[in-house]
Amino acid sequence: MTGAGSADAFDGANFPQCERDGKIFLDVCALDELPRKSGKAIFFDDETQVAIFRIAEELYAVSHICPHQHVPILADGLLDDLTVTCPLHGWMYSLENGKALGGGAKLKTYKVFEESGRVWLEQPKRIEPDWIMDF
Numbered sequence: 001m002t003g004a005g006s007a008d009a010f011d012g013a014n015f016p017q018c019e020r021d022g023k024i025f026l027d028v029c030a031l032d033e034l035p036r037k038s039g040k041a042i043f044f045d046d047e048t049q050v051a052i053f054r055i056a057e058e059l060y061a062v063s064h065i066c067p068h069q070h071v072p073i074l075a076d077g078l079l080d081d082l083t084v085t086c087p088l089h090g091w092m093y094s095l096e097n098g099k100a101l102g103g104g105a106k107l108k109t110y111k112v113f114e115e116s117g118r119v120w121l122e123q124p125k126r127i128e129p130d131w132i133m134d135f
């Protein structure tokens with residue numbers, strides 16, 4: 001892997017990059033591509049997918065993969081206030097900190113910002129699935 005940052009980072013070869021506050025950000029889409037009542041999923045690999053939400057004029061980015069049954073679905077979740085609810089079994093997560101409401105699960109959160117009509121997402125670290133880390 002040829003990450004611009006740490007060895008754990010994606011190289012972001014498919015996305016234009018910039019640096020801000022010591023982090024690498026990737027230009028993942030136009031602001032207009034973000035739907036108003038759902039999210040947009042950004043695919044990096046099977047284990048690393050990010051759901052970006054636009055609520056009012058704020059952007060939020062959390063893992064797209066619901067930890068309940070490890071399903072990439074949260075960009076299609078139901079939005080209410082600053083939460084997203086998984087459409088499969090109803091687990092609800094804060095978009096601000098990724099924590100499940102009423103449970104111990106937590107989504108990875110990412111920094112995200114808009115500039116000149118483009119959406120810039122913090123370069124995600126590669127996530128190794130649990131079954132690989134057990135060896």
Ligand code: FES
Binds near residue numbers: 066068
């Ligand atoms: S897969 Fe999301 S709540 Fe079950």
